[in-house]
Amino acid sequence: MNSENHIVTGIKTGDSEILKSVYTDYFGMVRNLVVKNSGSETDAEDVFQDALVVLFKKFNHSEFRLAVKFKTYFYSVCRNIWLTELRKRGGRNARLKDFEHHVELGYEFTSNWKETQEEAFVKVEKAMRYLGEKCQEILLMYYYQKQSMQQIAAALDYADADSAKAQKYKCIRQLKRNLNP
Amino acid sequence: MISEKDIALIDAFIAGDLIGNDKTDFESRVKKDLEFAKAVRQQIHAVEHLEIMGAVTMGKSLRRDMQQWKSEGGYQPYQPELMGKGMMTKVIAGIVFSSVVGGVIWYFFMKEEPTKPAPVKPETEETVAPEPTPTTDVIDTITTTESLVELKTSEEQIADMQLNVKDPTTFSIHEISEEDGIYTYEIAYDDYVDVFQSRDPDIDDVLMEMAEQAISDNQKVNEENKARNNAAKQQSVQSAPTNTPTQKKAEVEQKAEPKKKTTTQPKPRRKQQKVDDDFPY
Numbered sequence: 422m423n424s425e426n427h428i429v430t431g432i433k434t435g436d437s438e439i440l441k442s443v444y445t446d447y448f449g450m451v452r453n454l455v456v457k458n459s460g461s462e463t464d465a466e467d468v469f470q471d472a473l474v475v476l477f478k479k480f481n482h483s484e485f486r487l488a489v490k491f492k493t494y495f496y497s498v499c500r501n502i503w504l505t506e507l508r509k510r511g512g513r514n515a516r517l518k519d520f521e522h523h524v525e526l527g528y529e530f531t532s533n534w535k536e537t538q539e540e541a542f543v544k545v546e547k548a549m550r551y552l553g554e555k556c557q558e559i560l561l562m563y564y565y566q567k568q569s570m571q572q573i574a575a576a577l578d579y580a581d582a583d584s585a586k587a588q589k590y591k592c593i594r595q596l597k598r599n600l601n602p
Numbered sequence: 603m604i605s606e607k608d609i610a611l612i613d614a615f616i617a618g619d620l621i622g623n624d625k626t627d628f629e630s631r632v633k634k635d636l637e638f639a640k641a642v643r644q645q646i647h648a649v650e651h652l653e654i655m656g657a658v659t660m661g662k663s664l665r666r667d668m669q670q671w672k673s674e675g676g677y678q679p680y681q682p683e684l685m686g687k688g689m690m691t692k693v694i695a696g697i698v699f700s701s702v703v704g705g706v707i708w709y710f711f712m713k714e715e716p717t718k719p720a721p722v723k724p725e726t727e728e729t730v731a732p733e734p735t736p737t738t739d740v741i742d743t744i745t746t747t748e749s750l751v752e753l754k755t756s757e758e759q760i761a762d763m764q765l766n767v768k769d770p771t772t773f774s775i776h777e778i779s780e781e782d783g784i785y786t787y788e789i790a791y792d793d794y795v796d797v798f799q800s801r802d803p804d805i806d807d808v809l810m811e812m813a814e815q816a817i818s819d820n821q822k823v824n825e826e827n828k829a830r831n832n833a834a835k836q837q838s839v840q841s842a843p844t845n846t847p848t849q850k851k852a853e854v855e856q857k858a859e860p861k862k863k864t865t866t867q868p869k870p871r872r873k874q875q876k877v878d879d880d881f882p883y
Contacts, residue, residue: 449680483618520682545651565656
């Protein structure tokens with residue numbers, strides 16, 4: 422289970438080595454699932470990418486606990502993403518031929534989940550552009566990379582954590598205004 | 603006005619770090635303080651967007667890396683988990699199916715069926731009536747002897763007895779044991795002793811009655827054959843043509859000689875009697 426935790430932690434922090442090992446170990450599985458169910462190689466790459474984006478968000482949620490093997494959970498996420506995509510393409514009653522055990526995720530992907538996500542991304546990207554570079558870095562390091570105020574202070578040459586915290590306060594207030602004009 | 607402390611408090615709530623009274627106080631303040639509630643909503647919204655931004659950025663970066671990893675050696679060949687089990691199931695099902703089909707074919711086409719020979723006619727030697735041996739009619743002869751330890755129906759068991767027993771006078775049967783409604787019998791006939799099992803508690807009585815009936819029938823057949831031979835002999839003497847002097851002389855000489863004893867020639871019990879084509883009766 423240690424290696425499983427290692428993978429979870431690596432995905433949470435976007436560790437390049439861990440992501441590479443996930444690709445090496447599991448892209449074949451995803452490709453097989455997609456290609457054997459009416460998809461293409463590019464579709465498989467899309468599903469793999471989207472699944473890791475979902476995992477990134479899920480693993481960074483404080484209440485998330487991996488209750489099954491990583492492989493099973495990852496397959497289940499990929500399966501749901503590809504099934505949603507197949508249904509969106511017209512196969513309302515599309516069914517998948519499975520090659521692995523899978524679990525119920527407890528959440529579903531809406532047919533336009535990717536578009537919604539892309540819209541949110543564009544919106545926040547635009548809002549962030551109005552912030553200074555330092556603000557962007559502080560916010561991303563704190564909310565995306567989950568770094569502590571001490572780490573951020575050290576990385577961005579603030580006097581101490583409190584100074585970094587004060588700066589972060591100003592940045593998030595500005596971002597909130599930009600997102601909700 | 604939302605303070606820096608409030609922002610930190612909301613961050614702690616979003617991160618799930620508030621517990622106990624702190625969490626209760628936070629939730630009650632959200633209900634009472636509209637400005638604070640609005641700040642919480644906006645901050646959750648902003649953090650969610652930042653997480654989406656982080657995730658999508660990571661995904662786009664990953665896509666670029668995937669092209670590189672692909673060119674560096676790609677991914678491991680995939681071994682489907684469920685396919686392996688399915689294949690195993692297919693192999694086992696195949697073996698079972700083949701066994702069943704093979705068994706059915708063997709049972710209907712390959713199994714050697716015991717052949718029941720035609721009833722043996724009593725053998726005669728010239729005008730001497732043979733004394734039939736007890737090995738005729740009801741319980742006939744068969745050259746094969748099967749082991750009878752398998753569980754069979756009463757009808758099958760009785761059929762086996764009929765086919766196997768040569769000399770019913772040697773037949774004996776007795777029950778050895780009974781367990782779960784299955785009776786084990788020791789059976790003896792001819793030179794053989796066997797053990798067989800049956801669900802029929804009365805099969806020993808049935809078989810014993812059959813053996814006694816066979817003995818009785820054989821005796822009747824013997825007596826009938828004897829009577830028929832005597833009658834035929836008398837008839838041949840009476841209907842003989844007028845003899846020539848030479849023949850008469852021979853006849854007188856024959857009468858003068860001691861009468862030839864016409865006893866039956868007992869045959870070996872196990873030998874099948876040969877039936878002549880020119881059987882006179």
